[in-house]
Structure formats: C-alpha cells, structure tokens
Amino acid sequence: MLGQAVALLCLLAGDAGGLAFANAEPAWREKERLLENNKTLPCAASGTCSLGHTRQWTGDIYPLQGLRDCLRARVYRREIILVSENRLVAGFQLYDNMMQMGYDHIVLMSTEENCKRALRAWPQVSCIWSSQVFAATPKYMLDRHAFLPRAARLGVNVLCLDSDSMFLSDIYSHLKAPPLRDMALMALKDPAIGWLNSAVVYVQNARPDGPSVYVLNEVIDRLERWAEAREYMLGRNRKDFCWEQMAMSDILMSAVIGRPIAYGCWNWDRNVTYRDAWEGAHKRYFGYNETGGIGSWHFLKETKVPWPKSLAEHAPGFRRTEGVTHQQVIQIPNTQGVWPEEFGGPLYAPVRGNKSRAWMELIKSDGMPLWADPEDPAQAAANAANRELFTYLPEWIGIAYGQDGTSGYWNPALYRGANGTGTSPYALAHFYRLFGAPMNKLTVKMANNMWNWELSHLLHPRGGVFFASTEHAPIPDVLVYSPEVENREWVSHEEWDKATKALTRLAMEMGRTVVYPAPRCNLTWLGGERNNHLPLEIPMQFKHQCIPYSPSGKGFNDNRCMLGGYLMQGCMAARWYFAGGMFPPEYDHLVVHIRDKAAEHPVATVAAEQLARSWDSEELAKTLMAQHGGLGAGLFHPKIAEKLGAAAVPAVPAAAQKPRVLIIPSVLQLTDKVGPREQLYRDHEREDFNVMSCPWIQNKPFV
Structure with missing residues (x-):
C-alpha cells in the first residue's frame, strides 16, 4: 500500500492521484479525516504532525528567493527535514517512513533530473536541487551541507538525514526535551572512531551569527578555499581536499578549543614520526600529555542521562535505564594572529578564490548578522564570547546496526507484541556500515517492514x-x-x-x-x-x-x-x-x-x-x-x-x-x-x- 498518509495528502491537494473513492464527501470535509488521523500518528506525542499543513514545492534552492520559497512552503513550526539522496528508491522509502510518523515538513534533495523523475512517479513529493557549482567534491554531499547554514540563518530548525535512517517513533518529543532541548547543534557520534558523523545533524534555535551556524558554514567555506588553492596547498605539502565529514569533525573541534585546526584532514599518518609529532602537538594543546590520537572524550564531556520512559517502559524485555551524551560549549574560533607550524601552518591561501568569495556573499545576502572574522585577532574576545551548546545524540536517536540491529527492536512485527502495544526503545535508527554491501541498507528496511513496495513499483512500472x-x-x-x-x-x-x-x-x-x-x-x-x-x-x-x-x-x-x-x-x-x-x-x-x-x-x-x-x-x-x-x-x-x-x-x-x-x-x-x-x-x-x-x-x- 502507498500509505494512508499519502492518500490523505492526495485528498487535501484535490487530486486522488488515480485512486477512486466511493461516496466522496465535499473536499472541505476530507480535512476532518486528516485531523482524526493525526491524533493517532506518532507525531502526536510532540504536536509535530505536519501532514496537511505544508505545500508541495519543487525547485532550485541555490538562489536566495528559491530557498525562501521552499522554506515558506515546507517548514512547519520552524522545522524542516532534509534528506539528500541520488537514489530515488532509497530517498522515497525514508520519505514514506517519515510520512507514516505524521511528518510532511520534508524535502528530498537530489539532482534536477532526478527531481523531475521523482515528480512523474510520485507527484506529492517535494524534491529540491541546487545549481550551485563547487570547486570541491562531491557535489551531492556538499549540496546538503550548503543547505544547513543557509536555512538555519533564516530561523529554521533543520534535521538533516542520510537515507540509511529509519524512524521508529516520534523524534521531536526527545529533541525538545531534556537533555537535548537546550542544545543548538547535535550530530551522531561515529560508533567506530568516536568523532562526528554527519549522517544525522540537527540544528535548532541557533543564532544566525553563532557558533553552530559557523560550524555548518565552515564545512563549505573551508573545502572551497582548499580546492581553489590547490597549487598553494600542495606547495606547502598540505592536502587541498578532505572528506566532508572529517572536515566537519575538525571544525567542531576548532569550535571547542577556540582555534581553527585541521587535525583529522591533515593527519596523513605517513609514518610513525610524523603521526606522533602531529598528534602530540594537538594533544598538548588540548591539555594532555599521553601519546595517541585525540578521541571525543578528550574534548567533550560525557554525561549519563536517563533513558526516556516513553521509549523504554513499553519496549518488551528492554533493560537499559540510562544512556550517554557527549556535550560541550562551542564558540567562534580565532587564530589570534598566528598559525602554529606544529598545527600545519596557515589553513588557507592568502587570497580567497572566486567560489569561496561567492559562497560567503551568498551567506551574507540573507541580511542576517554574521559572526566576527575568525582570522582577525582583534575579534578574539568577541569570538570567545559567542557561545552555544553542542552534543552528540544519545543512542535512542541514531542507534547503529552494529550496536543493536539484530535485537528485533527495529521491527514492529516483533516489538509491538501480540496486543500491539509494544514500542521500540529507539526513536531513530541509523544503519552506519553494514556487512556485505551498501545495498544491505535497503535489505534491512525490507526485513523490518519499513519498505513501501508500491513506491518501488511507481519507479519501476x-x-x-x-x-x-x-x-x-x-x-x-x-x-x-x-x-x-x-x-x-x-x-x-x-x-x-x-x-x-x-x-x-x-x-x-x-x-x-x-x-x-x-x-x-x-x-x-x-x-x-x-x-x-x-x-x-x-x-x-x-x-x-x-x-x-x-x-x-x-x-x-x-x-x-x-x-x-x-x-x-x-x-x-x-x-x-x-x-x-x-x-x-x-x-x-x-x-x-x-x-x-x-x-x-x-x-x-x-x-x-x-x-x-x-x-x-x-x-x-x-x-x-x-x-x-x-x-x-x-x-x-x-x-x-x-x-x-x-x-x-x-x-x-x-x-x-x-x-x-x-x-x-x-x-x-x-x-x-x-x-x-x-x-x-x-x-x-x-x-x-x-x-x-x-x-x-x-x-x-x-x-
């Protein structure tokens, strides 16, 4: 089935999408059915039931007006969910999963060609693209990183997800409750290396000129400045590229310690001597004398927090009573006028390239205030005083397959029980890495009854x-x-x-x-x-x-x-x-x-x-x-x-x-x-x- 939520959207739009309804009532009466439906959907726990409260929108969000129009149509109670995916079948499945939660404040980000195909298959989907041209790569990853700070500066809370995610209950009742409600920026903790994993990022109530938006913005700015200064960077034996997730982790680290660094991106691990010198210099700056690399525990505060009662008390056989968060105060970093050689020397070429200049002009074009220049030592005090809170998401938001994917708590056929009242102890699952092949991220959704076969058939008639x-x-x-x-x-x-x-x-x-x-x-x-x-x-x-x-x-x-x-x-x-x-x-x-x-x-x-x-x-x-x-x-x-x-x-x-x-x-x-x-x-x-x-x-x- 295509899903009750999708059919209701068709009704609201005045278009049955090819479905026939016997004894149809006047259109305005159909709204009552939607209201009744919303009361029983998971979103009712937080009041974030946006089905029927947003308008379909498709287009290019690179122009400022395009972004504003998109947000005006798709935002609900200042919230929007961004899914970036070039495989429509994967994007459609997560989109449908969220609609079953009661959410329709969603945009699927892909290419213009994919969006046109998406609309032919499923006219109710809101699919966006960006005509922005980057110096860095890959574009499909950078597009979503560019969306985040731009939307956040316009006062929108953005939940950005990889398609290998799966909603098991309402997420907002946890994002808006302690210990997360006061956090301006949140992200997954990578279960393998302990650093930031950008598969799930949430920014809320962030200042347009604050450190959370700075961190999001700097991902694009840093990678563009490096890519446009290839000869300069290679001439200094420094990388001119980096995995965007690693860059974001470095930038978070910079916002914690108050100095721009490229710890992960420039740690080439070429030999033991280089590695020990590189890691040692950074470790000492963080206040540690032991050898070895930097882990999240070196710069984030680990805090035990109660497992949400609404998740745990009806989860059959679930025994955990608490989870862990890793939190820290973040600020705008500042060079204080020096680029220490032990940290790699200057992060950037002396002169910006055209694309990085265009990026910053695009950011400033929204008319919102901008943070003080991190490369101006005169602004060091202002940067240090500009603070917000960051946290890694607790396990009930973003549990990885390798951590608990085989427990049965991901499959409603198992956790709901014979009487249908059981719940999963998790609000959101993220598959991370799976054995065998990336296609098993789709297999897991099929195996856990989170796969809408009708949507697959729409793409493959x-x-x-x-x-x-x-x-x-x-x-x-x-x-x-x-x-x-x-x-x-x-x-x-x-x-x-x-x-x-x-x-x-x-x-x-x-x-x-x-x-x-x-x-x-x-x-x-x-x-x-x-x-x-x-x-x-x-x-x-x-x-x-x-x-x-x-x-x-x-x-x-x-x-x-x-x-x-x-x-x-x-x-x-x-x-x-x-x-x-x-x-x-x-x-x-x-x-x-x-x-x-x-x-x-x-x-x-x-x-x-x-x-x-x-x-x-x-x-x-x-x-x-x-x-x-x-x-x-x-x-x-x-x-x-x-x-x-x-x-x-x-x-x-x-x-x-x-x-x-x-x-x-x-x-x-x-x-x-x-x-x-x-x-x-x-x-x-x-x-x-x-x-x-x-x-x-x-x-x-x-x-």
Whole structure:
C-alpha cells in the first residue's frame, strides 16, 4: 500500500492521484479525516504532525528567493527535514517512513533530473536541487551541507538525514526535551572512531551569527578555499581536499578549543614520526600529555542521562535505564594572529578564490548578522564570547546496526507484541556500515517492514523492484525451497549452508534466480528458545553477519535469520553468467505481487519423488527444465550470445508452460560435479570481483 498518509495528502491537494473513492464527501470535509488521523500518528506525542499543513514545492534552492520559497512552503513550526539522496528508491522509502510518523515538513534533495523523475512517479513529493557549482567534491554531499547554514540563518530548525535512517517513533518529543532541548547543534557520534558523523545533524534555535551556524558554514567555506588553492596547498605539502565529514569533525573541534585546526584532514599518518609529532602537538594543546590520537572524550564531556520512559517502559524485555551524551560549549574560533607550524601552518591561501568569495556573499545576502572574522585577532574576545551548546545524540536517536540491529527492536512485527502495544526503545535508527554491501541498507528496511513496495513499483512500472531485476527480466524466474524445507529443524549451520548452496547451484544451471532460504532464529544453533521473545540474542559467530526478518503481522510465528555468505551484492545482482539471488522479504512480496496473475506468473512444484536420489546439477537442471517450461530467464540474457555466441544457449524441449516460481519440496542432494553454468561463473566472476563477487558460492570465507 502507498500509505494512508499519502492518500490523505492526495485528498487535501484535490487530486486522488488515480485512486477512486466511493461516496466522496465535499473536499472541505476530507480535512476532518486528516485531523482524526493525526491524533493517532506518532507525531502526536510532540504536536509535530505536519501532514496537511505544508505545500508541495519543487525547485532550485541555490538562489536566495528559491530557498525562501521552499522554506515558506515546507517548514512547519520552524522545522524542516532534509534528506539528500541520488537514489530515488532509497530517498522515497525514508520519505514514506517519515510520512507514516505524521511528518510532511520534508524535502528530498537530489539532482534536477532526478527531481523531475521523482515528480512523474510520485507527484506529492517535494524534491529540491541546487545549481550551485563547487570547486570541491562531491557535489551531492556538499549540496546538503550548503543547505544547513543557509536555512538555519533564516530561523529554521533543520534535521538533516542520510537515507540509511529509519524512524521508529516520534523524534521531536526527545529533541525538545531534556537533555537535548537546550542544545543548538547535535550530530551522531561515529560508533567506530568516536568523532562526528554527519549522517544525522540537527540544528535548532541557533543564532544566525553563532557558533553552530559557523560550524555548518565552515564545512563549505573551508573545502572551497582548499580546492581553489590547490597549487598553494600542495606547495606547502598540505592536502587541498578532505572528506566532508572529517572536515566537519575538525571544525567542531576548532569550535571547542577556540582555534581553527585541521587535525583529522591533515593527519596523513605517513609514518610513525610524523603521526606522533602531529598528534602530540594537538594533544598538548588540548591539555594532555599521553601519546595517541585525540578521541571525543578528550574534548567533550560525557554525561549519563536517563533513558526516556516513553521509549523504554513499553519496549518488551528492554533493560537499559540510562544512556550517554557527549556535550560541550562551542564558540567562534580565532587564530589570534598566528598559525602554529606544529598545527600545519596557515589553513588557507592568502587570497580567497572566486567560489569561496561567492559562497560567503551568498551567506551574507540573507541580511542576517554574521559572526566576527575568525582570522582577525582583534575579534578574539568577541569570538570567545559567542557561545552555544553542542552534543552528540544519545543512542535512542541514531542507534547503529552494529550496536543493536539484530535485537528485533527495529521491527514492529516483533516489538509491538501480540496486543500491539509494544514500542521500540529507539526513536531513530541509523544503519552506519553494514556487512556485505551498501545495498544491505535497503535489505534491512525490507526485513523490518519499513519498505513501501508500491513506491518501488511507481519507479519501476514493469515490476523491476528486485535486486536481481534486469531490463530483459524485470520479474525474474525463481527457484525456491518450500516453506516446509526453509522452516525445518536444521541441525547445524553446516547442514543449512550445504542445502542453500545446492539450491544456488541448481538455479545457476537453470538460469533462475535463487531465493536464499533463511532459517528460523529459534533454531538451537542460532539461540534457541531465547529468540522467541525480545531482545533477540544471536550467537556472536553469526550476530554481525545476520539480518533478522519477520513479516508484518507474523511476529514470532515467522521469525527468520538471513545469514552471512549470501548477504553480498555479488550474490544478489544478476549478470550475464548468473541470474542473481532474492532475499526472503523480496520473495514474500513477489508472491503477493503475482497472486492474482496466475496466467502470467504461474507457480509449480517439483515432484518430491524426483528428488529422492542424488543428481548432478546439470542433469537435474535439464530434467526440470524439460518438465517445467524450458530455460529460465537468466539463460536469455542478451550478453550471453554476445560473449559466447548463440550456440551457448542450450536447447531444451519443454513439455509445459514455464512457471515464474518453481518450488523445491525437499532438500536437494547434488554431487560435487561442477555444471557448465557454475563453471561459467567461476571463469567470469573475476571480471567484476570488486563489485559483484560472491565468494560464499565457492566456499570462500564471508568478508
């Protein structure tokens, strides 16, 4: 379903978006339905239900007037949410997730071309772009960093998110309550290195000339000044570029200690002598004498705070009572007229380039006051007196997958419980890094019922919504174990793994996409009975290579664990020598999608007695293709003839209509003899190994 919130927006706009409503009431009456709906949405906890209170807007926000028009249309109670994403499917899913919370004060930032495509697919979405040209790169990251200070200077509170985020409850009831309500600037603490992670940034009630806006502004200004002074910087053996997140972390550090530094960006770690001298100089300035790098604990104050009762008290089995924040007073830094050589000397070239000058002119064009010049020593006292508060967000806002993603607290099918009253102990999850491939950030949303399949179909009207979809086969032919096999009592990981590989090898020979089975999470070797309730406790050997999955409405009656090995992009994506793979959430959607289309997408089951003996994979594939409609779609990939010649496609006479879904009703018994398609995979996997490898198929370790 597209979501009740989206349908209500269509009603308010006077456009049903192609949906038909029986016995339609006068348009003004429809507003009452929206008001009633808002009372039951998560946003009601903070009163930030903006559905129906904003106007759709699309356009270029680089011109000041464009930005003002955008904010006028999209801001609600001084709040706006910015999602920056060039993959529309990922951006749409987070946008929809926020609308289910009751939020519509959202803008999706992408390219102009993507915005036009977005509007064709989903006219209610507000998509923006910026025509600003930067000297630094990458533009799609810099665009959002440019939006933040400009909007904040106009009095707007901005929540900026990566698309690999997921709302589990209302976030504003926590942002506006202690310990966060007095903080002007907030960001994620990187779970790996402890520095700032710009995947989630929130600025609220910030002075236009204060240190919070300065920090946000300086990200663009610093990177532009460096990029435009390449020869000068390289001539001094200094980098002229930096990862924008690292630059922001350096700038935060600068605002804490009161001096502009480039600790992370210029720490080249070229050798131990350089590193020790670099880190030591900065460490001493921070007031420490020990060796080693600077961590957040060296410049931020760690404070234990109570876990919000509204999150914890109805979270089944949740035991934590407190969390941690890292806070500090920030100010406008000042050079005090010197650039110490032990800190790298001057951060900037003597003269600004055209783009950095244009950036600062754009900032000043809004007419709001500007902070005192950080490079003017006469302004040092004024800079030091200009103060606001910063904090890293506590764990209930931005918990990472590696910290608690396998607990079950991300999936409403599990945490709501049988009576539907349970809650997650988290308001927002951020996936950070996931094993296997970046595409698993999408997999996690599918597995936790945070994936709107209808939106995916709007972007792919031919049905190509699966990881294994291709232009020639948007809806692939699949090979799948029956539910009885998938949910059997697998005695060990080794038994399950062998059976899964056998299914994959057979699918290869048939040109079918393999549906990877997921064992029950309550199998003895996956945790047993303790995984019949929350929190799930996956054994450590599997925990960091596991994505639990329970379909909506099923709860612990159908709680499965997708396991490492096949959780890699190369195991999923179809290419000419491999028809790819499909995860259980994808397959469950495929079953729903084809349920009423049996003529176009038939389903068949292999006779169980056929599988009672051991087979060579090629022999069994030919037998099943002859009985069930011939070659799978993967064997018709246009590149096969191009690469190997037309004769490479086997001719198999078929005695029946080919099923879209072919079900295997018992565990396959295959010999070790390598089939021709499996050999083809082995021969050609190296062609795109860095992107598409699936070492698990060849019994290589999961990485």
